[in-house]
Amino acid sequence: MSIIGNLHNIVRQHRTMSAALLAFCFFLLLLILLGGRVFYEQQRESAKSEALESLMKHRVSTAMLLDRLWLDADLLRFHTVDPAGPAAMDTGASLYRDTLTTGVERLINSSVFNAAVLLNSQGQSIFTIGSPLVVDELINWNEQISSSEPSHAMDCRVVSDDSWMFLGKPLLDKLERISLRLLLASSADSLWQSLPDNAAIYSHHRPCATFTMPPNNLPDNFPQAEPTVHKIDDTRFVVTAPIDSNAGEFSLVRWHNYSGQKSAVIGATALVTFVLLVMGAFFIILVTLKSRQLYNILRMKKATVFSLANLAEWRDPETGDHLERTRNYGVLLARQLQRNPKFCKQITERFICDIGDASSLHDIGKVGIPDSILLKPGRLSDDEMAIMRTHTVIGNSVIQWIVDQCGIADSYLLVGRNISHYHHEKFNGQGYPEQLSGESIPLEARIYALCDVYDALRSRRPYKEPMNHDTARSIIVKERGEHFDPDVVDAFLELEDEFQEIHETYGLVEKSYKQVFAGLSDKYLTVEWSEEIRVGVPEIDRQHQELILRINHLFRAVLDGEGKQRILQTMEFLKEYIHTHFSTEESYMLHHRYQGYPGHKAQHDRFRQDILNLEEQLKNYGVSSSLVIEINRRVVQWLVDHIAVTDRAMADFLNRKHPKDQEQHGDQ
Structure with a gap:
């Protein structure tokens, strides 16, 4: 048997253990996933703290760079102003302009600035220094901010894919009036080279101006007065910190994307899960193989025990049928008492x-009882009865020896020992072998005491005829509280229909099946397909096999106490069966001009009428045990009389007359 098959058997036999193992695996998987999630969140929070700490360090250096730009601009403005006053610039004196231009150029070359524009009070350019593109952008920028920005302004611009820092400074005359405006531009390379990756500087009064081009995910409440971490989603967050600078109100902003780390955590979690699953599968395989070995050993031990039990059955065939019937009674009673x-x-x-x-x-x-007593065709004498009663003590000793000497301490043996030893005890203490009474008698023995008596009353013995169900029921009810436990009797009364169905079904098997079908195992009420009932026409044989399958289902339902629940389904199948199967057989017989067709069809018609009568009974009186028994009887009789005899006669004719046509017709 394959490992998968072994595992299936172990799971089926140890459902509780299997369910617990599956629950443990599920819990372990959930624990791994939750652990991975917790680890990721811890790493993300740690990254946020590190990002905030790093940004605080860069905030200081950035503030120093901005202050330097602002200070250099102030120094340049100071050296640009003539002692005579900036108003002289408006006169357009060429000598002064040349002198001023030379001075500004010298100062520009020695500062961090790369371009400059000097404007008069009307905003007209007096002179420019630096790249024409940057100069034009300076003038355009000044026009944009002149109406809304303060006199001192600082901003960032992109010119030909290069970033520049623009500053605007007023030049005052002696009366502190703005007469000229100095515009300066400095390459921002030195500034953002000092910034970390994915960072930018934001001006509070011009938030659209940045030194880099980051994602547009600023928090709604930006800017804030304190360093803050803002969550965007599960893997992204923004860290902001205000910059304390004389140059103006700025904030340093840095974006963080933690998706790579999350993928790494997911990958690690998946790897751990895979390794644990492989280890778990390996462990399950080892446990399965070991359990299979133990199961085989236990099964061999159990088979040995059952072989001993069958010794009594082989010596007395009636004992074998009795054992199987009482088994079904006992299981039904136990389930009823469980409620x-x-x-x-x-x-x-x-x-x-x-x-x-x-x-x-x-x-x-009973293996220890002499044949002269066990098989005696008549009533036993008092001495013989005394010997017969020792079978309870012998049974207890045999099972106890198996437990002690063979080391088989399975619970079913302990239950079997109690049943064997005490099933002839009576509730009133008048039984044998120990005259126990009431609940001092083990429950399993009290259950089988009733099962044993009911089956004995219903069965034929050399010294008596079988009783019907009603008579046996009356005797059991009369012995309630005397021979039998009242609770067990009450459970029996709830199940008396099922008891009757089981006994009658076994009776049908004894009278019909066992005499015809060698493939039948009467112990388990199972009909097996055999050559004895094969017609040789594939389609007809398939229909017969389906009928046998449904018969077995009905038998199983009866033994499980669910015969009445199965009736409706069985009736629907029989109606479909007689329509399809009979049409197939009749068409086949006509096709081959079978001479036995009239008698064969007459049997079909009678069975059709039987099924219609049963359906009418079902509609008028509902489901009952008598209906279950009657359907069993009709179907059993049909299988025995028609399929095994009439259909076989048709098969013999076809095999003799038209073997090839039969095969071809069956394949159509």
Whole structure:
């Protein structure tokens, strides 16, 4: 058997353990995912703290650079103003202009500025120094800000893909009046080379002007007076810090994208998960193989025990049928008692399984009873009865020896030991072998006491005829509180229809199937397909196989106490079956001119009428045990009389007369 098959068996046999293992794996996976998420969030928060600390350091150096620009501009303005007053510039004196131009050029060359423009009070250019493109941009910038910006201005501009720092300074006369305006431009390379990656400087009164071109994700409440971290989404955040500078109100802004780190954490989490899953799968395979070995050992031990139990069955065939019927009764009674609050904790699923497994052991002690007594065709004498009663003690000793000597301490053996030893005890203390009474008798023995008596009353014995269900029921009710536990009797009364269905179904098997079909295992009420019922026409054989499958389903439902629940589904199938199958057979017989067609069709018509009568009974009286038994009887009889006899006769004719045509017609 494959590893997958072994695992399937282990899961089926140990559902609780398998469910716990799956729950543990799910919990472990969830723990890994949550751990990865927590780790990522911790790393992200740590990155935020580091980013804020780094920005604070850069804020100081940036403020120093801005202050230097501003100071250089002030020095340049101071040296540009003539002692006679800037108003002299308006006269257009060429000598003064030349002198001033020479001085400004000298100062520009020795400062951080690369271009300059001097404007008169009307905003006209008096002279310019530097690149024409930068000069033109300076003049345009001055026109844009002259109406809205303060007299001292500082801003950033991009000229031919290069960034420049623009400054505007007023030149005052002796009366502190603005008569001239000096415009300066400095390359911003030195400024943003000092900035970290993805950082920019924002002017508060001109937030659109930046030294870099970052994503447009500034927080709504920007700017703020304190350094702040603003979350954009799960992987991105912005750190802002105001710059304390004489040059004006600026903020240093830096964008952070943590998606790479998140991907790394996800990858690491996936790797850990994969490794753990591989290790878990390897562990499960090892456990499965080991469990399979243990299961095989236990199964061999259990088979040995059951072989001992079958010794009694082989010596007395009636004992074998009795064991199987009482097994089904016992399981049904245990499930019914499980609904009683008094027993709901004691009767677990394991207890019910043990009841079923232990059923074959309850008469194991009969292996020690002489054949002259066990198989005697008549009533036993008092001495013989005394010997027969020792089978309970013998059974207890045999099972206890198995537990002690073979080391098989499975719970079903302990249940089987109790059933074997005490199933002849009576609730009033008048039973044997120890005259226990009431609840001192193990529950499993109290259950099987009723099952054993019911089946004995319903069965034929050499010394008595079988009783019908009503008579057996009356005897059991009369012994309520005397021979039988009242709670067990009450459970029996709830299930008496199911008891009757089980016994009658086994009776049908005994009278019909076992005499015709060698493939039938009466112990489990299962019909197996065999050559004895094969017609040889593929389509007809498939329909017969489907009928047998439905019969087995109905048998299984009866044994599980669910025969009535299965009736509607069975009736629908039978109606479809007689329509499809009978049409196929009749068409086939006509095609091959089968001489037995009239009698064959007459049987079809009678069965059609039987099914219609059963359907009418179902409509008029509803589902009942008598209907379940009657449907079982009709279907069983049809399988025995028609398929095994009439259909076989048709098959023999076809095989003799038209073997090739039969095969071709069957393939159509």
